[in-house]
Amino acid sequence: MPTLVYDPLVEKHLIDERRRNGLDRWDEVWEGAYVIMPMANNEHQLLATKLVAPLEVAVGARGGGDVFAGVNVSDRIENWTYNFRCPDLAVYLSTTSAENCGTHWYGGPDFTIEIVSLGDRSREKLAFYESIGTKELLLIDRDPWQLELFRLSDGGLQSVGTSSVNTVREVESQTLPLTWSLLAGDSRPQIIVRHVSTNEQWQV
Numbered sequence: 677m678p679t680l681v682y683d684p685l686v687e688k689h690l691i692d693e694r695r696r697n698g699l700d701r702w703d704e705v706w707e708g709a710y711v712i713m714p715m716a717n718n719e720h721q722l723l724a725t726k727l728v729a730p731l732e733v734a735v736g737a738r739g740g741g742d743v744f745a746g747v748n749v750s751d752r753i754e755n756w757t758y759n760f761r762c763p764d765l766a767v768y769l770s771t772t773s774a775e776n777c778g779t780h781w782y783g784g785p786d787f788t789i790e791i792v793s794l795g796d797r798s799r800e801k802l803a804f805y806e807s808i809g810t811k812e813l814l815l816i817d818r819d820p821w822q823l824e825l826f827r828l829s830d831g832g833l834q835s836v837g838t839s840s841v842n843t844v845r846e847v848e849s850q851t852l853p854l855t856w857s858l859l860a861g862d863s864r865p866q867i868i869v870r871h872v873s874t875n876e877q878w879q880v
Contacts, residue, residue, distance in 0.1 A: 694712070702715075702716065702746070702762050703762075704760060704761050704762055705757055705758060705759060705760055706759065706761075706804075707758070707759050708758050708759070711797070713793070713796050713797075714793045714794060714795045714796050716764075716791075716793060717793070719818070719864070720764075720791050720793055720818075723764075723791055723816065723867070723880060724745050724746075724764045724765060724789075724791060725745065726878070726880045727765055727789060727867070727869070727880055728743055728745055728765070729878060730854060730869040730871070730878045731743045731765065731767055731787075731852070731854075733871060733876070734767075734852040734853055734854050734871065735767060735769065735852070737852075737853050737871070737873065738769055738770075738851075738852060738853070739769065739770050739771065740769070740770040741767060741768050741769035741770045741771075741772065741786070742767070742768050743765070743766075743767050744765065744766045744767075744768075745764070745765055746762055746763075746764065746765075747762065747763065747766050747780075747781060748760050748761075748762060748779065748780035748781065749761050749762070749763060749766065749780065749781050749783075749784065749785065749788075749808065750780045750781070750782055750808075751782070751804070751807060751808050752782065753775065753777055753782045756777070756779065756780050756782070759804075760780060761801055761804055761805070763785065763788040763789065763790055763805075764789050764790055764791045765788065765789040766781075766785040766787070766788045766789075767785055767786050767787040767788070767851075767852065768781065768785055768786060769786045769851075772785075772786055773809070774808075774809070783808055783809055784805055784806075784808040784809040784810030784811065785810055785811070786810075786811045786812070786851050786852075787811065787812045787813075787814070787849060787851045787852050788805065788810055788812070788813050788814070789813070789814045789815075789816065790813065790814075790815050790816070791816045791818070792815065792816060792817045792818060792819075793818075794819065798815060799815070802826065802833050805833060806828060806831070806832050806833040809828065810828060810833065811827070811828050811851050812825065812826065812827050812828070812849055812850065812851045812852075813825070813826040813833055814826075814847075814849075814856060816867070818864075820840070821840060821841060821858055821864070821865040822838055822839070822840045822858070823838060823839040823840070823847060823856050823857070823858055823867070824837070824838045824847075825837050825838075825847040825848075825849065825856065827850065839856060839857045839858045840858055841858050841859070841860045841865050844857060844858065844859065845857060846870065848872065853871055853872045853873050854869055854870065854871060854872065855869070855870045855872060856868070856869055857870075859879075866879050866880065867879070867880040868880075
């Protein structure tokens with residue numbers, strides 16, 4: 677159940693407590709509103725960890741850059757904590773027009789991944805990501821399982837393809853030399869990542 681806190685003392689106590697206990701890693705601020713996201717479960721964290729490997733290989737094939745498993749992304753250089761998001765994974769290529777400010781990135785990633793958790797607001801972040809020039813975004817839904825790739829076009833992030841266990845198809849990135857698809861598995865669907873040049877595959 678969403679909760680609005682208008683009492684400044686309660687707000688300060690809540691935020692201080694989260695920071696003191698290290699629970700604020702994925703908290704965000706949306707235009708001055710402090711947003712507490714659901715805690716990532718084990719599956720969520722495992723997906724994020726294992727997806728780093730194919731991204732690192734792909735970044736190398738594109739001339740270098742950085743892969744982040746969690747990073748602060750804002751639409752401003754100064755006073756950035758007023759409005760920022762923390763994608764699960766983000767890729768900034770060496771050719772990026774975004775600026776590394778040390779504490780955060782000013783400008784959108786070349787490629788980013790959001791893993792949806794129950795009750796989070798991943799889809800509501802799309803407007804922010806497109807406003808800062810994120811080139812591509814892969815949304816990983818887990819209830820039901822689906823991959824959806826969005827690409828920046830005409831100023832907006834447009835859906836360019838989906839993959840599910842019922843409609844097994846690859847969605848191909850233009851930013852990275854990778855395709856993404858879902859394959860039915862024993863306990864859960866597997867994410868298949870394929871390098872388009874070498875055909876190397878990762879099963880996540």
